[in-house]
Amino acid sequence: MNERQPLLSVRKVETYYGKIVALRGVDVDVYPGEIVTLIGANGAGKSTLMMTICGSPQARAGQILYDGEDITATPTHEIMRKGIAQSPEGRRIFPRMTVMENLQMGASLVAAEHFDGDLKRIFELFPRLKERSSQRGGTLSGGEQQMLAIARALMSRPKLLLLDEPSLGLAPLIVKQIFEVIKELNRTDGLTVFLVEQNAFHALKLAHRGYVMVNGNITMSGTGAELLKREEVRAAYLEGGRH
């Protein structure tokens, strides 16, 4: 798999919030068709990396390549039109708009002819959303909101899906459902997924490869199975049982 060109390549990226450094030279590669996960403690800089890929905030040093093209200084809304979609931390669905309208927002840059077909597929993946299609986003349960956030991202027909902690605050059963959907999308549609997770056990089991981030640095990387076996990973992220 690795002899191909990476779909997303993050090279020596440094990101600052004012004077505070959040990323200290991060290298991450995501190849087409892969599920790659990034795990790390609270405040490690995972969300920052995800947002830096999307161009807000922009990297102060280093380079981000998408499909071979340098997008380090591209404005956010243009990056998101290149086939990258994101389900941001905290879901950020539109609370006063209905489920349908949220999905339409996701599809706003896609030719209208795809809409009905895409919608059908989304409702197959998340039957709950179909039941609730006319309900306002803000009144959905946490799990349903997360499904909606992912579904909304998928409506833009991405090649690369960025997910920031989709399991946050959800019951184990729902987490399992959502991870199933990610796996399914990856297997049948060949969707490339970059997944930020606290739930290290599930994430590493799902992912082809994983990275561990500590304090703005990538400290370990390898296949999901490898990382799961590593003593440091087990001690830091798995013992104490989140699974």
Add this chain to the structure above:
Amino acid sequence: MAAGTPTAPTASNRPQGAQRALEERGDMPPAADHRTSMAGSLRDAATAAFLVFVLGFFFLGVRSDIAPGGLTLTFRWGLLAIAVAIVFGARLLLNIFVFRTARPLTQRMGGAISAQGRAFPNLGKWLGRALFAFAVILPFFFTYFFPGRERQYIDLAILIMTYIMLGWGLNIVVGLAGLLDLGYVAFYAVGAYSFALLAQHFEFIGFWTALPLAGLLAAFWGIILGFPVLRLRGDYLAIVTLAFGEIIRVVLLNWYEFTGGPDGISGIPKPTFFGLEFVRGEGGFADFFGIPFHNIHRFIYLYYIIFILAIITNLVTLRLRKMPVGRAWEALREDEIACRSLGINTTNTKLTAFALGAMFGGFAGSFFATRQGFISPESFTFLESAIILAIVVLGGLGSQIGVVISSIVMIGGIELLRNLGFLSQIFGPNFEPTQYRMLIFGIAMVLIMVWKPRGLVSTREPTAVLKEKKRIGADMVAQGEGH
């Protein structure tokens, strides 16, 4: 579980359910205690009346006038007695029906109205249609049923319609895009002055040629304002737009050579009907159609102009709401970061909202100029912005029919005050009720906000529903319910 059943409300947003729960509190069993007794209510009302007597003694009861040879005192016991009686009566009624009852009337009213809304979900639609139908025939209705006073009524209708249009224009910016604009009157002024100045300097420019130009210029100024405030939201945005509105007014006031300063501009041409002027005699509108000349024709014509302009504003807004840009406005109001992460260009989205809102303000402005025939900076004060904003907020942000209702209530209400002759009998011949309009505005706003915190029409119509053929289940067919 059926779709649409409200689930537990989240803390971050209060859905309708919260308000409904409040309204239904009225169903609680009455807590019979001394607070609800009649004697208590009477005592309380008497206390209030006594307070008014003491306070009002010197303010209302005794009046000093400067007369030759010193001050003269006049005593107005009747006025004082009326004030005391009003306070006593009002306080007693409030005690009985609102303050000291387990089921306050206000809650019952609110409950009844929202229950109606639930029972007839299409009420808004039908109300809209009825109002539209009435607006179409309005001039003829008044000429037929109120001969002699039709001019006054049609004039009022024109005024209300202007505010409806302004409200709809501002609704794009504030209601849909969620950008709190306190300087909307600036665009109204730009529209009015564009037309007035163009007409002053170029012979050939009439209302119909100036209208699109005025709209364009206003839209241009909308973008000019939009750029510096792109990164601002909420209160900061409000302050800057407020300043912008004042700047425009101050410039108009002080740029004497160009705008005529405080003297304003007069002699603004009247609109023509395909080149026909509304004048007596040869070549006029009446002459051309072979009908007797009447002054009212011009007013009816003006009414239809503003009516059509307003309807265009409404149709454009309704249409855009269903298109990507309109949906982007609403999404922007909800969550700017999410918008950007969906690939929406928030800069352009905001600027289009500003520009479009400003354009409709500009149209309304040039209509205002042609109707008045004279404009001066005095017509474009902050108060005007405040009234338009109040109309939008009271109507329920983003609601089109809400704007109509609150325009009728607020503008019509003020006009009604002017005609309440008995008020001057109570408060003396110098009493000018319209001077109290800010007070009445304030009271109306507080009352509406207490009663309906999210505006008169707080439900938001979704722009999209799941299109799917209803399949008739066997069980329903058996019961004859399929359709």
